[in-house]
Amino acid sequence: MFRNQYDNDVTVWSPQGRLHQIEYAMEAVKQGSAVVGMKNATHAAIAAVKRVPSELASYQKKLFAIDEHCGVGIAGLTADARTINNFLQTECLNHRYAYSRPMPLSRLVGTLGNKMQVTTQEESGRPYGVGLLMIGFDHKGPHLIQIDPSANHYECKGMSIGARSQSARTYLEKHLDTYQATQTVEDLVRHALRALRDTLTNDQELSSKLVSVAVVGKDHPFQVYDDQLVEDLISEVIKEPRATVRPAQSTFAVQAEDLMEEDTNRPPPPDPEVAVALDVAVHRGTNP
Amino acid sequence: MGDFSPYDDNGGTVAAIAGQDYVLIACDSRLSTGSTILSRFTPKIYPLSKMTVFACSGFHADVLTLIKNLEVRMKLFIHEHGEEMSTKAVMALMLPTLYGRRFFPFYVRPIVAGLDRDGKGLVASYDPVGTPEFFDYVIQGSGENLVHPFLHNQIGAKRTLSDVPVQAPPGLTLDKAVKLLKDAFLAAAERDVYTGDTVTLVAMTAKGTETMEYQLRRD
Numbered sequence: 001m002f003r004n005q006y007d008n009d010v011t012v013w014s015p016q017g018r019l020h021q022i023e024y025a026m027e028a029v030k031q032g033s034a035v036v037g038m039k040n041a042t043h044a045a046i047a048a049v050k051r052v053p054s055e056l057a058s059y060q061k062k063l064f065a066i067d068e069h070c071g072v073g074i075a076g077l078t079a080d081a082r083t084i085n086n087f088l089q090t091e092c093l094n095h096r097y098a099y100s101r102p103m104p105l106s107r108l109v110g111t112l113g114n115k116m117q118v119t120t121q122e123e124s125g126r127p128y129g130v131g132l133l134m135i136g137f138d139h140k141g142p143h144l145i146q147i148d149p150s151a152n153h154y155e156c157k158g159m160s161i162g163a164r165s166q167s168a169r170t171y172l173e174k175h176l177d178t179y180q181a182t183q184t185v186e187d188l189v190r191h192a193l194r195a196l197r198d199t200l201t202n203d204q205e206l207s208s209k210l211v212s213v214a215v216v217g218k219d220h221p222f223q224v225y226d227d228q229l230v231e232d233l234i235s236e237v238i239k240e241p242r243a244t245v246r247p248a249q250s251t252f253a254v255q256a257e258d259l260m261e262e263d264t265n266r267p268p269p270p271d272p273e274v275a276v277a278l279d280v281a282v283h284r285g286t287n288p
Numbered sequence: 289m290g291d292f293s294p295y296d297d298n299g300g301t302v303a304a305i306a307g308q309d310y311v312l313i314a315c316d317s318r319l320s321t322g323s324t325i326l327s328r329f330t331p332k333i334y335p336l337s338k339m340t341v342f343a344c345s346g347f348h349a350d351v352l353t354l355i356k357n358l359e360v361r362m363k364l365f366i367h368e369h370g371e372e373m374s375t376k377a378v379m380a381l382m383l384p385t386l387y388g389r390r391f392f393p394f395y396v397r398p399i400v401a402g403l404d405r406d407g408k409g410l411v412a413s414y415d416p417v418g419t420p421e422f423f424d425y426v427i428q429g430s431g432e433n434l435v436h437p438f439l440h441n442q443i444g445a446k447r448t449l450s451d452v453p454v455q456a457p458p459g460l461t462l463d464k465a466v467k468l469l470k471d472a473f474l475a476a477a478e479r480d481v482y483t484g485d486t487v488t489l490v491a492m493t494a495k496g497t498e499t500m501e502y503q504l505r506r507d
């Protein structure tokens with residue numbers, strides 16, 4: 001394929017109608033460690049795997065408060081995430097200043113989406129290399145929203161991004177009705193921890209050093225729970241038998257043809273298949 | 289239109305006393321304009337954080353806007369530093385905030401009161417453009433001239449003739465301070481037309497915050 005001819009610029013379409021720079025940016029999200037999110041009728045929770053660059057360093061922070069009623073978990077380029085977080089925090093502050101109430105989540109992600117879209121259409125920049133799972137609570141209830149470098153945002157009932165997140169998504173699809181129906185924060189968080197556990201490699205196990213959890217909900221301002229605060233829930237979950245780490249193909253395997261359909265009702269697209277950038281098959285001619 | 293003034297004075301009195309291990313803030317709840325009462329229950333104490341409280345009388349629109357500005361600054365600080373602004377930092381912030389409007393001032397008489405990180409009480413008062421006074425007891429507002437001499441006599445009497453900053457005696461307990469401020473407001477309501485209706489007292493200690501309300505003259 002002519003992949004390497006059309007992928008240097010975000011302003012250049014490929015003959016297949018793709019913007020490869022955006023897809024490459026989405027690959028950057030997969031480089032980050034996993035974040036899992038889910039919600040029930042009153043609360044939303046996210047859990048993340050904290051990565052440590054080296055024994056000497058402290059871990060990379062994954063979960064950030066944006067305002068009292070919302071926060072995000074990030075996967076990908078941390079510096080890009082910081083810029084986005086500052087933007088989100090400022091938007092929420094300005095909204096509160098003007099209206100003396102928390103900013104509705106739909107509006108917040110709308111303004112972020114507009115800002116991110118600019119980077120997918122201008123030559124002078126590049127798309128943000130970070131994916132976010134935002135959780136929040138507003139007058140419409142709890143929300144879980146996925147935002148990716150393509151500037152798309154999706155309201156979700158459960159979602160996972162980052163390395164090996166497909167396994168967590170499998171858990172989320174399988175147990176959708178169960179965690180949606182949970183009545184307590186602890187039950188919801190336990191589900192999040194179980195889903196997160198499926199993203200770990202065989203030599204890793206859940207521990208308070210490895211995991212960060214954040215919760216927001218009705219009468220529950222956004223708060224990150226680290227270290228000791230999640231220890232009890234973790235110690236319960238690790239007693240349970242571990243699901244085998246599933247391979248990349250999930251029960252909702254999508255055929256290649258489906259990727260090309262214009263169907264706005266279909267579920268969020270699975271990871272795009274990435275061809276090797278330096279594809280050696282060169283052939284002249286107009287036939288793509 | 290030549291009589292237009294961008295300001296109004298909505299009256300009211302605020303006061304605060306700093307102790308070794310507490311801070312006590314009091315305010316009345318009357319809002320007025322001219323000789324009309326606008327509200328009998330608009331207390332003038334506004335919490336900024338767990339440790340710090342803002343009490344302010346003057347032009348109510350400017351008071352509300354000033355608080356909005358401060359709330360944004362408090363949140364920005366938390367976002368940037370991961371912890372709440374200390375009381376001393378808030379007190380320091382008042383000067384640039386007020387002086388930034390030197391040429392169209394906030395028509396306010398604010399008090400910032402709270403606990404420092406060791407639980408010791410701190411209070412400060414400001415003029416409309418930010419001049420701070422870090423005394424152990426402060427009074428601002430329409431009843432200031434009535435309350436100040438009373439508190440000065442009861443708390444700071446021994447230092448009237450020296451340059452030593454006015455300090456509350458170490459033995460001034462929270463209970464005594466509550467009685468003093470309550471009496472001070474009862475007295476102010478007697479003579480100041482713009483002070484009255486109810487007095488709210490907020491006592492902050494390391495253990496927590498307690499709010500008390502008493503009726504004042506409603507005339």
